[in-house]
Amino acid sequence: xxxxxxxxxxxxxxxxxxxxxxxxxxxxxxxxxxxxxxxxxxxxxxxxxxxxxxxxxxxxxxxxxxxxxxxxxxxxxxxxxxxxxxxxxxxxxxxxxxxxxxxxxxxxxxxxxxxxxxxxxxxxxxxxxxxxxxxxxxxxxxxxxxxxxxxxxxxxxxxxxxxxxxxxxxxxxxxxxxxxxxxxxxxxxxxxxxxxxxxxxxxxxxxxx
Numbered sequence: 001x002x003x004x005x006x007x008x009x010x011x012x013x014x015x016x017x018x019x020x021x022x023x024x025x026x027x028x029x030x031x032x033x034x035x036x037x038x039x040x041x042x043x044x045x046x047x048x049x050x051x052x053x054x055x056x057x058x059x060x061x062x063x064x065x066x067x068x069x070x071x072x073x074x075x076x077x078x079x080x081x082x083x084x085x086x087x088x089x090x091x092x093x094x095x096x097x098x099x100x101x102x103x104x105x106x107x108x109x110x111x112x113x114x115x116x117x118x119x120x121x122x123x124x125x126x127x128x129x130x131x132x133x134x135x136x137x138x139x140x141x142x143x144x145x146x147x148x149x150x151x152x153x154x155x156x157x158x159x160x161x162x163x164x165x166x167x168x169x170x171x172x173x174x175x176x177x178x179x180x181x182x183x184x185x186x187x188x189x190x191x192x193x194x195x196x197x198x199x200x201x202x203x204x205x206x207x208x209x
Contacts, residue, residue, distance in 0.1 A: 003046055003047065003050060004033065004046070006050065007029075007033075007046055007049065007050055008029055010050070010053055011025065011028075011029045011032075011074070012025060014067065014070045014071060014074065015102070017067055018067075018102070018103070018104055018105075018108075019103065020102045020103060020104075024101075024102055025102075028098055028101075028102060031098065032074060032075075032078065033046065035078045035079070036048075036049060036077070036078070040082075040159065041080060041159065042155035042156075042158040042159050043152060043155035043156050043158075043159060044077045044080045044159065048077065048141075049073060049074060049077075051137075051140065051141070052073045052076075052134075052137045052138055052140070053070065053073050053074075053137075055136065055137035055140045055190075056069055056070060056073055056133055056134070056137045058189070059133045059136060059137065059187055059189060059190065060133075062129050062132065062133050062187050062189075063129060063130050063133050064129050064130055065108075065111055065130055067108065068108055068111035068112050068115060068130060069115065069130050069133055069134050071095070071099065071104075071108070071112045072095070072111075072112045072115035072116050072119075072134055073134060073137065073138075074095075075091055075092075075094060075095035075098075075112065075116055076088070076091055076115075076116045076119050076134070076138065077091060078091045078094050078095065079091045079094055080159075082159050082160050082162070082163075083162070088116055088117050088119055088120040089117065089120075091116050092112075092113040092116040092117050093113075095109070095112050095113055095116060096109055096112075096113050099112065111130070114131075115130060115131055115134050118131045118134070118135070119134065119135065119138060122135050122138075122139065122179075124186055132186035132187055133186075133187060135186060136185045136186055136187050136190040139179075139184060139185070139198070140190065140194065142179070142184060142194070142197075142198035142201055142202060143185075143190075143193070143194030143195070143197040143198040143201070144197075144201070146201065146204070149201040149204075149205070153205050156172075157172075169209045172205075172209060173206055173209055176202045176205055176206050177206065179198075179202055180199060180202055180203070183195070184198045184199070185198070
């Protein structure tokens with residue numbers, strides 16, 4: 001099954017607990033596909049969303065509001081401009097507007113926008129289990145096998161093609177080192193299965209810069 005078809009099934013599944021008609025579901029899905037398929041994206045694409053949703057599915061026992069976490073996954077990178085500093089805020093606004101048009105209850109929309117904003121600094125309170133799951137899913141790529149990790153790193157470089165090599169090395173090293181200075185994964189499962197691999201990958205990329 002093609003990725004678009006798989007994701008549309010996922011989209012319908014995400015919305016199954018809400019009363020949204022099929023036409024609205026299709027229209028909203030098409031808007032998301034368009035956003036994540038722009039030509040300047042190499043990593044923050046529909047493939048990324050698919051993988052994030054798969055990890056959330058694996059971690060769903062840790063969530064308090066699974067639907068909100070899934071919806072936040074769909075929208076967390078819907079606005080992605082590597083020259084901007086407010087992508088998360090703009091993505092949250094986009095989610096608020098689109099979900100409101102679908103008739104999603106305000107309490108759920110509020111939960112979704114809060115989760116999206118929390119991806120900005122990748123921080124989650126000890127009792128914020130929904131943010132912990134979303135953040136772990138978003139960063140699951142860091143624990144990928146070395147080949148997949150290199151593909152990820154190369155894709156990120158392409159998204160920042162406008163940055164000079166010297167500036168990119170400094171900026172990227174700063175980002176990678178900031179992850180190493182703290183626990184990368186919040187949930188017990190992701191910590192146990194991914195923390196060591198993620199740290200190996202991060203250190204390897206720093207050495208290669």
